[in-house]
Structure formats: structure tokens, C-alpha cells
Amino acid sequence: MIERTRTVNVVATGIMIAGILFILAPIVIAFLTATLSYEEFVSGGGIRLRVSDHFWENFAHVLFETRLPAQLWNSVVISLLVAFIKCAFAFTATFALVFYKSRLNTVIFAITIVTVMLPLELIVITTYQVVANVLMPINWLLGWTGLDALIERLTGSRPYLEYSLLDSYIGVAAPIATSSTSVFIYRQFFMSLPKDLPRAATMDGAGPIRFMIDILLPLSWTPLVATFMFWFIGGWTAYLWPLIAASTPDAQPAVVGLARLANTDPDRIPDVPMLMAGALFVSFIPVLLIGLMQRQIVRGLNLSEK
């Protein structure tokens, strides 16, 4: 800065310290509490800012006596699926929208963008119905076209197709992946590329698909990696939908598992140290990801320009 602004800098530093403390306080409290044994916790009367040496006991309890490790694996698979679907589907579609001449471009863009406005959590009631039987639309089609009556006359039974995706990885991941924010981000990025890129590729004998894979994909690495990590975190932190779509503990992701674990007998003081260890356990992968990769994520999402 070109001026002397000591007081302002002191105030700014104070504000930042307050902000960092506010963000870190719950994490530190969770960590400190996770080092207590249950007896220490109960006799100490709750929050005490001191470190004890029972962290590994609590951690071992989480690892060997809860379902959280298996549910952590569910979270990994579901989050990878969400991130992959969101990136891959949006990438090919946005490529078509930006680099193809078509009258449908505007319509398809509008159809995908509406999904950004309405979060999945708003429509879980009926999404549940659809995922409980993804073949329902085919039944409607049979009904509207009168084909079901025809089949009934031929075979004697009215066809009713049923296939449930509840409790499956894809059933949990697919509805989360519908929000097509990626289309927005990729479109902005593609539009910033030189307009003559596909022309040059054609002169070198590359068709559209070749252009997409060999030229566009490497060029788009920064936004692709950023969005992939961001949607991975989004899939990991989803709660309401996985809570509904995965009813059995074996199918639930770790966040839902932790919440079920915390939901215990109200008459007894819960095993808070173990729960805090569990909360750290289900959060460390995405927090590490965002802590280590935040520069790439922020740059790739291109947040400085709207």
C-alpha cells in the first residue's frame, strides 16, 4: 500500500483473527473433546479446554465398533459418482451447446439451467417415488398409448414394471447429480476459447469427437478438476436425500451414519467424546481436500467473474 495505514491494518488483522477463531473454535472443541474418555467427560461436566490421551481409544471405537468405516467407503463411492456424472455429462452436453449449430441449443440450455434454481432437497418427496420405481414412466407410457390393455389381452396380465434404485449407490448419487451448475461454468470457459479452434482442428483432419477428446479436454483441465473436487465435496456433505434414499445402515453414507449414531437414548449422557471422534472421522477427507486444493478449486470455478 502506498499510504501509512497502521490502525486500519491492526483492525483488519483483528477482524481476521476473530474470523479464524470463530471458524476454528468448533473444530478445536471437537478435537479436544475427542481426546477425553467418557468417564473424564462426564465427571468433568462437559467442555473443558484440556487435552487428554484417550483420542486413539475413541478413534478405535469409531473404527471397530461402529459402521462408520464402511459408510465412509459408501461416501467415497457416492461422491465420486456424483462428481463424475456432473462433470462428464455436463462436459459433453456443453461441448455440443457451444460448438454445434443447432436450433435446440437455447432450449436445452434453459432446460439444464432450471435444475440450478431448484435444489433436490425441495423435491425429495416425489424424487423418492421415482427412485423407488425408475420404470414408472414406462408404465405411464404403456398406459397412455393403450399398449398395456393390448398386452393384457394377449397375455392375460396387465404389465407393471418395477425397478427400485433405493439403497443403491446410483440411486443415491443420480438425483444429487442433476443440478447442472457445471454447464454454466464450462460454457463460460468454452466461450473464452479462440473461436477458430474447431476450424483449425478440422483443417488438421480432426472430427468433432476427436476435437473434444484431444483438444478441448486437455484445455479444460483446470475447470474440470476444480468442479470435480467441488462436486465431490457436495456429494459428501449431502444429507437429506441420502437419509431418505438409503434406509439401511449398509447403504448409508458416513454423514447419515454419524447423525444416526448421535441419535441415542435421551435419558443418558451420550458418548460425546466418541461422537466428536466420529465427526472428525467423517469430515477429514473433504476438509483435507479443500484445505490442500483450495487454490485450484477457486481458480477453476472462476468465481471472480460472474
Next chain:
Amino acid sequence: MRQGFYSGGWTYTLLVAPILILIVIFFYIPVGLAFFWSFFLERPFGGGSDFVGFQNYARVLSDPEFWSAMRRTLVFMVLAPGLAIGISLILALAADRGLRLSSAARNIIIWPKAVAGASIGVVFVFIFDPFLGVFAPLNEAFPGVWNPRTDGNDAFATILVAQIWNGIPFNFIILLSGLQAIPDTLTKAAAMDGAGPWRRIRDIQLPLLTPQLFLTFVLEFVGTIVEAFGLIDTMTQGGPGGATTLLIYKIYVDGFKAYDLSGAATQTALLILFVGIMVLLQFRLEKHVKYER
């Protein structure tokens, strides 16, 4: 929209088909079904539906619990984004000064983005516990001052604080990116002309930050309607006495605990309309937001 280069029906169809199939099945059909069920009543023992016209709407709209949930949602929608964006803005303005602490602040303040609302809830419900948490000493001195288990306002405040903790990171990052994109020369020129830091914030940084502020409000408004669910479910279960039952939680309870499909779908339809109107209003407002720099 810019005119593309390639043409060709088959490849075009194959490229856009996956995302269209996905969002038709898992987005448009559920939205359509919500409106369908809002006009129909499920038969008690399954198998079919009866058209009831606007009866579901009449039932929901005459239910005082719906209106109190709506009112709480509105209060929450004003308080949580307002506070989260306000605090983020102050933090971003401080971090933008490029001080020694700035890069640490940048890194740490984004962490809560990676923590699920439900996990935050599990930690915060303990932190705010009247007998075990941080306010336990206060309760020993003045019994009954703080008890989110029985006092509705206390419970609402705990949800609010947890939501703000969760909401700061993303707003902070968006606003900080916006501030850092403001050309250095502008700030320097203003400083040369004798504008102090406060004056520069008011006359240069805030006006040039309008697009980012707008973006944060758009994202936060819709976000807070749904994100509070994980907090409510793990911290208060809508209580005490319904004081933290926001509409999103009421819909969940009605649909999956009370099995009132039509009632839940009708409230969903109303919430969709409400969000739609909010989004439209925001885009009307956007026309007044300057984007050129």
C-alpha cells in the same frame, strides 16, 4: 448464444442425451409429480389416486402450522444470509489488504464448506448443550438463562449460528475473489487523491463488488431454505414445540413420518412456486446491477 461450428444430428443427440435423460428422470418427473399429487389424493390402502381439485391447497393453506413454518422460514431466510454475507464481507475486506495473516485466513475460513451440515449439527448441539456446553457455566450462575432444549428462541439461535458458520466460507471466497479482481490502479489512484480506506470501501470496492454480492444473495436465499435441514434434524428435530420447524423440515416430517403424500407434495409445490418467484425477482433486480468494469 454464439453460433457453433459443427453440425450433425447424431453426434449432437448422443452428446446431449445423457444429461437430458438424467434430469428428466430425476428432476422434471419429480417436479411434475409434486404438482400432480398436489391435485390428487392417494387412496388410503394404496393403488391409485383421486382427483380432488384445490382441496389439498385449501387444507394446507388453512393449516396454522403451515403458516408458522413459513413465517420461520422467512425469518431464517432474512437473518441467515444477511448475517453470513455481512460477516463474510467484513472478513473479505480485511483479508483483501494483503497482510501477513491474509493467506492463513483465506485457507482456514473455507474449511467449513467441506463439513456437512449434519456433522456440524452433531458438534454444535454439544457445544450449545445447556449443561455440558460452553454456556454451562452461565447456567450455573443464572439457572435457566440458556436452554435450547426448552426455549424456542435459544434453539432458533443455535440453528442460526450453525448455519452462519457453514455459510461464511463460500460467500467469503466469492467476495474475496471479487475484491481481488478490482484493478489495483483504481485503489491506488483513489489513495493518491486522498481517499482513506473507509472512503475507498464505500465508493470503490462496494460498488464494484455488486455482481459478487448479488451472486452471494442469489445462492444464499435458495441455499438457506434447504441447507438448514441437516442442522435441524441433528440439533433440534424441529423443536422445542415446533420453534425450529422450517418448511423444509415440516415437508419431510409430513411426507416420511406422517405419510401424508398429498399434503407434503402440496407444500412442495408451494415452495417451488415461492422459490421460482424469488428467483424471478432476483433476476429482475439483476438488470439494475452493473457488470462492466
